[in-house]
Amino acid sequence: MAAAPRILQVCAEIFPLLKTGGLADVAGALPGALVAEGADPRVLLPGFAPILAGLQDAQEVGWLPARGQVPAARLLTGLLPACGGVRAYVIDAPDLYQREGGPYADARQQPWSDNPLRFARLGWAAAELAAGVDPFWSPEVVHAHDWHAGLAPACMRALGVRAGSLYTIHNLAYQGDFDAGVFPSLGLPAVQFQPDGLEFWGRVNFMKAGLYYADRLSTVSPSYAREIQQPEQGMGLDGLLRARAEVLHGVLNGVDPAVWNPATDVLIPARYDGAKLAGKARCKTALQQQLGLTEDAAAPLFCVVSRLTEQKGLHLMLQALPALLARGAQFALLGSGDGWMEQAFRELASAHPASAAVRIGYDEPFAHRLIAGADAIVVPSRFEPCGLTQLYGLAYGTLPVVRRVGGLADTVTNCALENLADGSATGIVFDAFDAGALDAALRRAQALHQRKTDWKAVQRTAMACRHDWQPAARDYLHLYHLITDARR
Incomplete structure (x- = not known):
């Protein structure tokens, strides 16, 4: 077998240092899985405060030059012990990345006005590493993740580097779409602002740059790879994706068993596994006590851990909840998102304090306790590239109630x-994206929960499923070899 190539993973966040969604989980777990397969991966990240704080033994690699209005920056390298000790490159540019608020938006959830420059700097840094800015290591494949890294393949083309590129779509709905007026500031050749390039309906589109210029494309489940080639889920890019279908691959995300494993999880009240489920019952009791719900082992407890958006189908959950609670079930939610939806869930919990509880925000330890203590986890998405919470549910014997779409269809058997x-x-799997179909699925889940022998059998089957990162790492290695072989 050929030697594994040197891989540069380019992303905007990484678990556990900085997380806004599933992208961080992927960025945190994939490098370690690649190392286990014999690869040499490194990661490139913006210098957000939590990432710089987690960087140990930092050394300066050099200065990255200004490109258009993209400012020069210092490039550091070091280790990220919290992320399995992976070697990282971090862009030290305080004016770009050191500010109050989140990585993409301010405290009022308004996107930073200079996001095009902030993430063009990330794309250029990837290309500059591929061009040899570090004399001791350079990638053979640049693996860019989501719109934040979408310019990397375009910047690589502009510099004429020999390294290959893979671009992974984590969610096609978030494209990095900006006014055409920002293009001159990005430092890219004028020829790249056209339909065969970054231009998208008269605007600049970072994701389109990745889709057009990368050697190969991937997304995070086989079903989603097929779905995004059609207008319903193609978000306007389905034509380009169909044109590149021969190099588009679906690689299913995994779950890091070092983080999500009920047999070893120190964040939950009691450990358990598929053979000994008594600990899960203790987790449920502890969760009911913590949330002020009626302590009732027989009441099925449904949970949601999610962004509160229409895409996630949580407005359907709001419609289905009154009947669900009236049938004797309980409900607990952890998440944040659309303001009206946050308020609606708060009001529902206030009206049913003994059977419903809502926490707005994100709390990683509580997410573990919630999933361990619940009987079922609900993911009624309109579209779902992969989904991770249903995988956590499978691992913890918390049966997923999901819509048959994207990665949900690939990972849950009805x-x-x-x-x-x-x-x-x-x-439990349902098809139609409406409250009636979700209600029917919830009723099936309640009926199954009353059949204790069948419920436990399904729990054990779910917990026996393998969704670690090694299969995905092998699939990615295959893509890396295809890319490097084509460039020889």
């Missing part, structure tokens, strides 16, 4: 009678 009979069922 509790139809034939699947119960052959032992393949792992959750």
Whole structure:
């Protein structure tokens, strides 16, 4: 077998140092899985405060030159012990990355006006590393993640570097779409602002840059790779994706078992596994006590851990909840998002304090306790590139109730009678994106919960599923080899 190539992972966040969504989980877990397969991965990150704070043994690699109005910056390298000790390159540019608020928006959730320059700096840094700015290491493949790193393949083309590129779509809905007036500031050749390039309906589109210029493309589940080639989920880019279908691959995300494993999880009240589920019952009791819910082992407890958006189908959950609670179920939510939806969930919990609880925000330890203590986790998404919370649910014996779309369809097997009979069922799956279909799925889950023997059998099947990162790492290595072989 050929030697594994040198890989530069380019992303905007990484677990556990900085996380706004599933991208950080991928960025934190994939390098370690690649190392286990014999690869030499490194990561490139913006110098946000938590990332710089987590960088140990930092050394200066050199200065990255200004490009257009993209400012010069100092490039550091060091280790990230919290991320498995992966070697990282970090762009030290305080004016770009050191500010109050989140990595992409201010405290009022307004996107930073200079985001095009902030993330063009990330793309140029990737290209400059591929061009040899570090004399001791350079990548053979630049693996750019999501719109924040979308300019990397375009910058590589502009510099004429020999390294190959892979661009991964984590969510096609977030494209890095900006006014055409920003293009001259990015430092890219004028020829790249056209339909065969970054231009998208008269605007600059970072994601389109990645989709057009990268050698190969991937997304985070096989079903989503097919779905985004159609207008319904293509977000205006389906034509380009169909044109590049031969180099578009679906690689299913994984879950890091060092972080999400109920047998070893120190964040939950009691450890358990598929053979010994008593600990899960203790987690449920502790969760009911913590949230002020009625302590009732027989009441099925449904949870949601999610961004509160229409994409995630949480408005359907709001419609289905009154009937669910009236049937004797309980509900607990952790998440944040659209203001009206946050308020609606708060009001529902206030009206049903003994059976519903809502926490707005994100709390990683509480997410573990919530998933461990709940009986089922609900993911009723309109579209879902992969989804991670249903994978956490499978690992913790918290049966997923999901819509048959994207990665949800790829990872959850419906509790139809034939699947119960052959032992393949792992959750409850529904099709239509409406409150009636979700309500029917919730009623099926409640009916299954009353059949304790069947429920435990499905729990054990779900917990036996393998969704660690090694299969994905092998799939990515195959893509890296395809890229490097084509460039030889």
